[in-house]
Amino acid sequence: MDSKPDSQPILEVGDVHLSFGGLKAVDGATLEVEPGKITALIGPNGAGKTTLFNIITGFYRPHRGRIIFDGEDITGKRPHAIAKRGLVRTFQLTRALSKMTVLENMMIAAQDQTGEKMFAAWVVPWAIRRQEKENRRRALELLELFNLIDKKDEYAARLSGGQKKLLELARALMMRPKMILLDEPMAGVNPTLGARLLEHVQELRNEGMTFVLVEHDMDVVMRVSEQVIVMADGKVITQGTADEVRRNQQVIDAYLGSGGGAVDEAIDEVLGGERSSDG
Ligand SMILES: Nc1ncnc2c1ncn2[C@@H]1O[C@H](COP(=O)(O)OP(=O)(O)OP(=O)(O)O)[C@@H](O)[C@H]1O
Numbered sequence: 433m434d435s436k437p438d439s440q441p442i443l444e445v446g447d448v449h450l451s452f453g454g455l456k457a458v459d460g461a462t463l464e465v466e467p468g469k470i471t472a473l474i475g476p477n478g479a480g481k482t483t484l485f486n487i488i489t490g491f492y493r494p495h496r497g498r499i500i501f502d503g504e505d506i507t508g509k510r511p512h513a514i515a516k517r518g519l520v521r522t523f524q525l526t527r528a529l530s531k532m533t534v535l536e537n538m539m540i541a542a543q544d545q546t547g548e549k550m551f552a553a554w555v556v557p558w559a560i561r562r563q564e565k566e567n568r569r570r571a572l573e574l575l576e577l578f579n580l581i582d583k584k585d586e587y588a589a590r591l592s593g594g595q596k597k598l599l600e601l602a603r604a605l606m607m608r609p610k611m612i613l614l615d616e617p618m619a620g621v622n623p624t625l626g627a628r629l630l631e632h633v634q635e636l637r638n639e640g641m642t643f644v645l646v647e648h649d650m651d652v653v654m655r656v657s658e659q660v661i662v663m664a665d666g667k668v669i670t671q672g673t674a675d676e677v678r679r680n681q682q683v684i685d686a687y688l689g690s691g692g693g694a695v696d697e698a699i700d701e702v703l704g705g706e707r708s709s710d711g
Pocket residue numbers: 452455456457475476477478479480481482483484
């Protein structure tokens with residue numbers, strides 16, 4: 433039932449493994465992401481989704497396996513080198529970032545990427561001013577687009593949950609990525625700002641950007657994603673359209689096997705309330 437991508441994948445993850453002590457957090461994960469689409473990565477708690485995100489973006493080094501982004505092997509490369517190639521992930525605002533203003537957050541995100549240019553700027557001072565001016569122009573443009581311009585001098589800590597998520601996405605865009613990984617973009621976001629965030633994601637996708645999101649809200653997953661990848665126990669158990677995935681018995685079993693009182697709720701979520709009594 434897996435649907436084969438019709439274009440060359442922008443990201444290929446092949447047989448990736450990573451253990452923490454004896455725990456196999458990612459255990460032979462293999463997947464492909466099509467360019468210019470929104471792909472959701474779902475699975476029960478502890479399936480390995482966040483760990484895989486961290487491996488793909490260079491924050492963890494896999495014990496085995498290969499990651500190809502945009503035709504280039506990026507396995508084991510450092511996060512800033514991967515970001516420079518156009519693959520970035522969003523980050524929850526850390527305590528340090530919360531104590532900076534919204535605009536400072538944007539400027540710092542750009543600096544992370546222009547590290548080498550900054551070195552050049554140290555040698556040639558006019559270059560630093562030109563780069564800073566360009567970063568500031570882009571930061572203000574993005575804040576305007578994301579309706580955060582009135583908050584530019586506020587401390588990031590003072591933003592609402594939804595505004596923080598918008599800032600996280602805007603920060604990632606400072607790096608001019610080809611592909612963005614979003615970890616639970618809708619968590620703690622009110623419905624109005626959540627809808628706006630999804631609109632931005634869909635607009636950026638229409639402009640050719642690729643997104644992969646880890647999201648627990650199945651309503652959101654089924655609504656916005658063109659592809660759904662399902663992980664359980666560190667493995668990818670299936671990949672397909674939202675409709676294909678929701679009918680897949682392995683997916684239902686994976687959520688059933690996740691245990692605890694949330695089982696029924698999880699199945700209802702995955703099946704979108706379409707579970708029949710003969711199941
Ligand atoms: N730094 C770490 N050290 C030890 N174990 C870890 C670490 N990070 C994750 N794990 C374990 O690896 C497994 C996979 O965790 P991960 O956070 O990747 O799952 P997930 O699918 O993102 O879950 P959730 O949906 O709950 O966020 C879990 O059993 C988790 O406890």
